[in-house]
Amino acid sequence: MKPLHPGIVFDALARRRSPTVVHLSRPLDLAPDAGTRLTVPQVAALVRVTAARLAAAGARPGDHVAVVKRNHWDYALIACAAARIGAVPALLSDHLDPHVLDTLLDRLQPAVLVTETRLLRAGSAAGVELTRHAGLTVTLDRGAPGDGRRANVTALQDLPDVRSAPIRRRADGLPLVVLQTSGTTGAPKLVVHSTTTLIRRLTGFEALPWPVLTAGREDVFASATSFAHGRALSWTVSTFWHQPREVVIVADPDPEVAGRLLAEHPPTIVEALPSTYVRWHRLAAQERNPFRDVRLYISTFDAVHPPTVRAFLQASRRRFPLWMQGWGQTETGPLTFRFFTRRALAKRAQRHPTTRNLGWALPGWVGLQVVDRHTFRPVPRGEVGLVLSRTKARCLGYLGEQDRWREKVRGPWFNTGDLAVRSRSGAVRLLDREVDMIPGISCVELEDVIQDRLPEVEEAVVLGGVDRTAQPVLIADGPVEPARWKEAVRDLPALAEPLVLERDAVPRTATGKVRRHELRERYLAGAIGHGTGRWT
Template identity: 45%
Template sequence: MRNVRLWKSGVGLLFDRRAEVGKPMIFRLSRPLDIDPAGRTLLDVEEIAQYVRNAAGALHAAGIGPGDRFAVYKDNHFDCLLLAAAGIRIGAVPVMLSGLLPHDSVRPLLQRVEPKLLVSSRRLLTGKGSDVNALSAFAERTLCLDGGLPGALDFADLYGSSDPVPAPRRDDELMMLTHTSGTTGIPKLIMYTPAKLQGQMARLECRHLPPITFRRGDTVAMSTPYVHARAFTWIYSVLTLSPGKVLLVADSDPQVVGPLFRQHRPTVIEGLPIDFARLEKLAEEREHNVFSSVRMFVGNFDAVRWSTIRTFLNASRHPFPLWREGYGQSETGGLGMTFITRRTANKRREEQAGPRTVGRPMPGFVQLKVVDPQTFEPVPNGRPGLVLARTKARCIGYYREPERWSEKVVGEWWNTGDIGIKTRSGSLKLLDREVNHTPGVSWLEQEDVLVDRLPVGHDVALLPVPDGPPVPVVATPDGRLDEERWARAVRGLPAFAEPVVIGFPDMPRTGTGKIIREELRRRFLSGAEHPGTGRWT
């Protein structure tokens, strides 16, 4: 078996190169791919490579070629990534849009990129109350994955068309666009080149560092937005480090995940905070504990609540389970990493040990510094300030929004928009986003404490205002909050305004599960100002 540095392979040829290596690897899917006419849920690497070749043929038959932009807007699944790989294989530039984005966000993004082709489904193109042409009008042609849409090409008719000669992008050429979370309005579109995604972000993911990376005997489960760059760097690491079995989860519904995990016990699980929150009840089952074999849980995008971390680590029967939490941004890739043990998680509940530590910068890859938000001069260790990062993985810009990009670039440094504290040991403690920061307190920490003190199934968003106590928005399973429980939860904490109580499904979230605090402000605060400037959101 040949040892191939897969991070040097382009995304479009990645699965072909991995298939040539010959190491066996099985992929099990929570449901069939939307691009698979056979409806299979068990695949090997060569079969996935064939999907990419077939999809490349379909895209080419739809009129896509080198340099053309095409948008992928579909329900979440691994074939989002495969469609992107198929386009990149023939030199096109995929624009990856989450199927959870509302039409009000998708329209301006399509208008910005002017795609030659829109790849989507009947449900998303003809959603309730939508004009069938509302989105298709922004692309020259529309390719419908499940067919039956008047005026659109049918994917099944083109699937299996001859695969054209690969035309990979040069290292410095635009290769892919993905969008930011959109917590403060219309998402930004981030520009990735092969040099950034493969040469830096994926290269970092592919290092063999036991026990915090994959082992040959692992069963690895992934639940993520497959339109996000994180999915691309992750698949590089999976194909390089070769765990024996990979579980691809399209939907973190416990009714879907439970049976899959009972049949194939995972040893490593990665997911969004909202995914772990949805699966928390499953983790509390003792008779059919599907997390007993997990040695490592991996959280990304946002910090997972301490109560949730504790639940999963306690559910594992591994002697020393780890929770691996990454700190980073879509524009930069990973910036830091921290590890939480079962003992630390359980001890945290007793001690309430201050703001969350997000780890030290990746040695040799990343530098972090904390500066004064007004002067941008470095502040001493232990004092809060704006977090800046320097990394070779920083992307090349926001598509057709250079002014928003230049606002966040400080020479070789990237303004994260986070307020944090650097400790003497070099680790970073995160306080708040700058837009929500109030000197002398960390509202993120207070949210952690409140959620820790409330029952499972509750979440809290604190909305600070300049001239009064923050307003808590409390999401509960049934939309009701026990007054005595709330009184116990806030005991010993800073003063809060009367809580606004909503049902858990009514908490507005992005496609990556982040709470859309601006939407909460619009609903409940009548446009009240933020304590921070909001310049770097």
């Protein structure tokens, strides 16, 4: 068996006496009594115990084990435990509406559902009994006294763990894990990956000793992401394989919580959601900021804007800190990457798509094509079109939605649903998601410029407006002065008067992405959508 397989990777690392120490922002829900400091042998033992308990719960090779809980790294560890016994973990975010969660569980029909009592209560309050889809529902907590448990609900701690479950490795081409997409435009898709696609291609690529990108034995790697998404599993396997000195897991992006942990264990590498970096701006501005020793920042999942990149590069005391922006999708893994330096982001006043330039396809791993969205014929370099990708890391399909999958696949090519322009050198400049497009402009470029010119704005979102005029939505703690707004948009295409909202008034996904369609429906009745949405 290859040691990169998630079911045995921590056993292999323990045998190699890996020195990595894990520091947690709070104890794992999977092991609340284990504290906030874990060694690799302790993690390996936790995976073995959890695998035995899942087997005792009735999970068999090929069965789905659905996981939905508070955000934390134990999503990845439960996935490792399920894969160890040949079951197929399905990771779902607790940010999902109970009715959406009900739909996804209906597609999965899991043998075991691992969850929390509060989520079962929330489902019942919404008229949804989530337990009806699973053979057995296992809660990570015991619930409050008098909860009145059903016959098919038990607590994880009540399952036997005295005997190790046998390791059952499935064939490389069979499903290994089911991952949800972000779901910015409705119910998330259930993406099925195999050992070949997720481990051999994606994780194996990261596990190679790449200059700059690879975590060395003296690195402290901090991760603050949505652990319900596929990135967490591949990151876990590849990062621990490199055996950094410390791994810092930030389950709650709250600046107060994160700031204390990062100050105690100053990272040299940071990977976080774009929305988390935005929330950490004030941490980066502190005199003794926790990012002063960072050599590499990593950002995935969503667009990141120039002020954010600039702030964190300036926070580092390193001579040449780097920011790596990756672009990809759950279905394909990374497609392009680009590095930013302080110098690359020095200009502020000009309109320029700095962070919209996503760089180049991973050489030898990914092929890209930009095509007309009506005819699907390739367009010349410099013209706008849909981006198609070709990679051996492409997932197996969408569980329960094969028609939706077939709509996005054209032979070896996968339709990303993104509009972009490709330069003569092959670099990709992202314009918008096709479903979010507004003819003649790039919403994400305008968002870049607005945020660069208005530091008081935490985030800007540009939507299709009611009368075909683009509608800016500004997320800020207070009003934006009309004179400052007028000056900021002086050379931009015509925009409606901005709608200013506080952070909590904006609907988001588990990865912090703004649910643009829900935002438009909530605040802009009668607004016009220009994209078809066929490939979302």
